[in-house]
Amino acid sequence: MAQVLVQLKIMPESVDVNLDAVLEDVKEVIEDFGGEFSKCDVEPVAFGLKALKIVLIIDEQNSNLDPLEEGIAKINGVNSVSVEDVRRLFG
Secondary structure (H helix, E strand, C coil), X not given: CCEEEEEXXXXXXXXXXXHHHHHHHHXXXXXXXXXXXXXXXXXXXXXXXXXXXXXEEEEHHHCCCHHHHHHHHCCCCEEEEEEEEEEEECC
16 A cells, blocks of 8 residues: 655644644644654744644555544644645655
């Protein structure tokens, strides 16, 4: 079975949100979804607001990302979640 690389952009509710705590909760949601956390980058947006860019790997058969997005959206401090990129991994 092939694997798929997924990149998510997570926007916090405000500049006061603890991004480290959000990241830990996101990792739990990814694990519960059956994915594998790969990396996280913090991207400045504007006026001190920063977004989390999460990269994870999932099995191709588990390609419905709606439950993952809904789980992350329920995390305290998360304003929005968007799928930025989806790629099939070869090799």
